[in-house]
Amino acid sequence: MEIPPTKLSSFDVAKTDAGLLQSKELYQYILETNVYPNEDEVLKELREITATQPWSLMLCAADEGPIMSLLIKLINAKKTIEIGVYTGYSLLVTVLALPEDGKPKNEGSFDYAFVDADKDNYVHYHERLLKLVRVGGMILYDNTLWSGTVAWEDDSTLDDMMKEIKDVFVDLNKKLASDSRIHISQLPVGDGLTMSWKKTMETPPTKLSVSDIGKSDAGLLQSKELYQYILETNVYPHEAEVLKELREITATHPRSYMLCAADEGPIMSLLLKLVNAKKTIEIGVYTGYSLLVTALALPGDGKIIAIDPDRSMFKIGLPFFKKAGVEHKVEFIESIGLPVLDKLLEDPNNEGSFDYAFVDADKGNYVNYHERLLKLVKVGGMILYDNTLWSGTVAWEDDSTLDEHMKRVKDVFVDLNKKLASDSRIQVSQLPVGDGLTMCMRLH
Ligand SMILES: C[S@@+](CC[C@H](N)C(=O)[O-])C[C@H]1O[C@@H](n2cnc3c(N)ncnc32)[C@H](O)[C@@H]1O
16 A cells, blocks of 8 residues: 655656646646647657656656747857756757857857756856856756745645755745846746846846735736746746736726736737847737836837727826837837738738737737737747636536636637647747636748
8 A cells, every 4th residue: 555655756746737736737738738739749759758757757847848949049059058868858858959159168148048957056057157148148957946845835745855945945045036147037938947147247136025916816826925936936027017016006996907027028028128129019908017117128128019099098007108208119019919010911011020019918819910920020029928827727627617708718729729839830839827828939
């Protein structure tokens, strides 16, 4: 008979069927809709062979593959480092994403590093990698949410090794969050993936205030404590003061559920900078939180065409754009989205001229926006769709508890997610941040 463990060890806690998410169905949905269909055959074979090994729990989670591959391509990485190879799944992801002439050289010139090794040395790797990686390069750390235990107050059920490593990550996450040499985005993919991007100049981080805490639920994650942990460690300390003010004012509005989730801000801002975006489109503005994230990330001569049929809501946000000195970057068009995109497409100069688009509007039209945006965005440019995991309901078999609207929109996203995953014109990475954010890079 199997004797249940008295203490939780890595074998018990790591790699649950649900990853860091609210249910194993949601995690499987992401894997089956987005990860496995686009996984290279050799990666699949390596994953399956590794799964038969006794230490297979060390295997990098498959849902980390698409975001790593996308990043490597976005920064045109050629020279990379990996610490912690095991059977080589993440290394093979990297090799497959690198161009033919990508190979290692010396200090200051690496584009990308991935660390998935001895956890207590991450902090030492960080110092050295910051020297080896170029400004604008990326350093990724794996397992940084340590099965979600980093957010546990009571860790008496963990064995000593789990506890020790939990403390290592709690400490590391704090250090990374307050390291002014990097921008970070902490993603709840796999066992927690922290992406840090080396900055040009040192800027002091803004202060964390406890009263900043907005959403009190768990987002798409396994617990509200884990979601709060990510917000408090990684999101709020770097949120610009004007964004914080706009978020707080919007939270008092009766329809504040429409506000873009704060944990989407860092990844959007990071992407905008990685693709050197200047010309962008946003569909669905509301009071302007995601628009302000974009305006702050763009250079001084950056432009955003912002479309929403309801200007009255944007009036709430406008003073914050003025305060931040970024109002000139926004061209607000009071309209529904499709006719504006069609009008833009009448001018051939607009084709392939946009670097980035964010869609957070009428869900039933995402599929129509997609066709138009694929013409407007350049090859290598990004299109982001919000709410694509629709509170996790996309993975529900039984949706009888949903009202008609929720059901209808769930079906819209189930359909859209399938279409995006099999669309050969884009490379997709679906992230369980906010209510689900799908990032698509135009390939040709
Ligand atoms: C979820 S909110 C956007 C939230 C916003 N991105 C933020 O950061 O808070 C959705 C917005 O889409 C707008 N909308 C609804 N139908 C639309 C359409 N057909 N075209 C463009 N915008 C639309 C609504 O007026 C609303 O302001």
